[in-house]
Amino acid sequence: MLLQQLINGVALGSVYALIALGYTMVYGIITLINFAHGEIFMVGAFVGLLAVSKYNVNVFVAMAVAMVASMIIGVVIELIAYRPLRKSSRLSALISAIGVSIFLSSLALMVFGADAKAFPSTAFPVRQIKIGEAEISSLQLLIIGISALLMLGLEFIVKKTKIGKAMRATSEDYNTAALMGINVNRVISFTFALGSALAAAGGVLVGVLFNAVSFNMGLMAGLKAFAAAVLGGIGSIPGAMLGGLMLGITEVLGVAAGFSSYRDAIAFAILVLVLLVKPTGLLGRKIQKKV
Amino acid sequence: MLKVENLTVNYGAIKALKNISCEVHQGEIVALIGANGAGKTTILNSISGILPIDSGKISFSGTDITKTPPHEIVKMGICQVPEGRRVFANMSVHENLEMGGYSVKDKAAVNAGIERAFTLFPRLKERSKQLAKTLSGGEQQMLAMGRALMSSPKLILLDEPSMGLAPMLVEKIFEIIVDINKSGTTIMLVEQNAHMALSIANRAYVLETGEVVLSGIAKDLAEDPEVRKAYLGE
Numbered sequence: 001m002l003l004q005q006l007i008n009g010v011a012l013g014s015v016y017a018l019i020a021l022g023y024t025m026v027y028g029i030i031t032l033i034n035f036a037h038g039e040i041f042m043v044g045a046f047v048g049l050l051a052v053s054k055y056n057v058n059v060f061v062a063m064a065v066a067m068v069a070s071m072i073i074g075v076v077i078e079l080i081a082y083r084p085l086r087k088s089s090r091l092s093a094l095i096s097a098i099g100v101s102i103f104l105s106s107l108a109l110m111v112f113g114a115d116a117k118a119f120p121s122t123a124f125p126v127r128q129i130k131i132g133e134a135e136i137s138s139l140q141l142l143i144i145g146i147s148a149l150l151m152l153g154l155e156f157i158v159k160k161t162k163i164g165k166a167m168r169a170t171s172e173d174y175n176t177a178a179l180m181g182i183n184v185n186r187v188i189s190f191t192f193a194l195g196s197a198l199a200a201a202g203g204v205l206v207g208v209l210f211n212a213v214s215f216n217m218g219l220m221a222g223l224k225a226f227a228a229a230v231l232g233g234i235g236s237i238p239g240a241m242l243g244g245l246m247l248g249i250t251e252v253l254g255v256a257a258g259f260s261s262y263r264d265a266i267a268f269a270i271l272v273l274v275l276l277v278k279p280t281g282l283l284g285r286k287i288q289k290k291v
Numbered sequence: 292m293l294k295v296e297n298l299t300v301n302y303g304a305i306k307a308l309k310n311i312s313c314e315v316h317q318g319e320i321v322a323l324i325g326a327n328g329a330g331k332t333t334i335l336n337s338i339s340g341i342l343p344i345d346s347g348k349i350s351f352s353g354t355d356i357t358k359t360p361p362h363e364i365v366k367m368g369i370c371q372v373p374e375g376r377r378v379f380a381n382m383s384v385h386e387n388l389e390m391g392g393y394s395v396k397d398k399a400a401v402n403a404g405i406e407r408a409f410t411l412f413p414r415l416k417e418r419s420k421q422l423a424k425t426l427s428g429g430e431q432q433m434l435a436m437g438r439a440l441m442s443s444p445k446l447i448l449l450d451e452p453s454m455g456l457a458p459m460l461v462e463k464i465f466e467i468i469v470d471i472n473k474s475g476t477t478i479m480l481v482e483q484n485a486h487m488a489l490s491i492a493n494r495a496y497v498l499e500t501g502e503v504v505l506s507g508i509a510k511d512l513a514e515d516p517e518v519r520k521a522y523l524g525e
């Protein structure tokens with residue numbers, strides 16, 4: 001029974017982790033909570049749904065298409081809504097982010113309507129696989145597998161590639177990165193592209209998992225992923241992964257323990273608790289004031 | 292080589308630099324000395340392009356770089372070693388050097404640059420895999436200098452290389468600065484340690500609250516009674 005809940009929790013938590021990574025990477029570099037990030041997740045889900053239902057492609061192709069589309073949207077959002085405000089107060093950029101978030105969900109409401117859309121049942125064949133007492137569905141396996149793969153890919157990019165190292169350098173010290181010849185604007189665009197692609201992948205996975213894609217799905221998922229990022233320590237990439245998984249597991253265990261009506265409250269209770277007790281999160285760095 | 296003309300920079304209502312003009316010729320070591328808050332770092336950051344300037348003109352080898360973004364300025368051959376060293380603390384020594392060579396496209400050239408830095412600073416080679424935050428202050432200064440050399444700059448802007456270092460290390464760092472200069476790199480040096488700075492510089496500018504109050508041959512300035520009184524503690 002516990003094993004079953006853990007499997008469910010890890011599957012859900014993987015998706016939270018995918019979305020949380022986008023929050024944490026963007027925050028790490030420009031100290032902005034990108035409140036439009038949840039909506040990018042939603043747009044990704046819709047693009048995936050369109051690809052599957054209109055063009056009959058399989059889930060993997062749909063996910064790739066959604067990731068590319070969201071990358072472009074993420075980069076464009078940064079370009080027109082955040083970059084012009086780079087030198088203004090942080091609050092201005094935050095308000096701009098909320099504006100973009102409202103814009104995107106309203107746009108989706110206009111285009112796709114208010115009811116949730118479902119993936120065709122043929123999109124991904126679901127089978128149950130027995131592991132001892134517990135069961136894992138092929139869908140859960142898909143989610144865990146894809147998420148793990150994407151996170152390994154991200155880890156590789158950040159640790160080993162030139163642009164990934166530049167991301168870390170810029171996130172540590174923006175001005176010094178510029179002094180070293182790093183084009184920080186390009187690094188920022190790249191960060192938005194990466195984060196948006198991960199969110200889109202999460203969007204398609206959630207759409208298939210719950211068999212529902214709707215204009216407002218980004219709100220709750222985005223807020224919970226934000227809570228996960230804060231739990232792990234905002235700005236920390238491993239933190240976002242850990243925070244996502246912990247949040248997913250806690251939520252599922254909470255529901256299993258009979259608190260199903262408080263399902264969404266669990267994430268926010270954790271958020272408040274972290275902010276009160278350890279604002280830097282589990283793996284976050286202490287914020288040093290630069291002299 | 293580098294020419295700064297009538298540079299004015301304001302931080303809000305505070306005038307950080309008022310009509311500063313200075314020049315660095317090819318092959319020189321030029322020192323900027325002055326008290327804390329005189330505007331020395333502001334000049335370097337304006338040259339590097341990370342600070343918006345209010346008026347004035349900066350040109351490098353005849354090209355106007357006043358509005359050039361910082362990464363382009365590095366490509367043109369100006370690199371800064373910032374105040375407080377600013378190594379990337381959570382990256383390894385090797386990765387820090389790689390970042391210094393970010394503008395270098397050729398991977399073999401980057402590796403050659405890293406080898407060069409290791410020859411110049413053998414300590415860095417020993418600590419190649421360590422995170423930069425585990426280095427001592429002196430080692431961090433070496434890393435910051437090695438990192439700046441990675442882009443093979445024509446002009447290095449050094450901001451307070453002696454800050455927070457033991458006197459013996461300061462001597463060592465200044466010897467290395469002279470070596471770097473001898474191998475053909477022009478140097479602009481900002482220092483509070485006026486004594487050390489004047490001992491290695493060809494020319495110097497003395498700054499007070501955002502203005503150049505004195506300038507000339509370093510040796511002459513070191514003997515100027517005003518300078519001796521105000522900056523050399525006599």
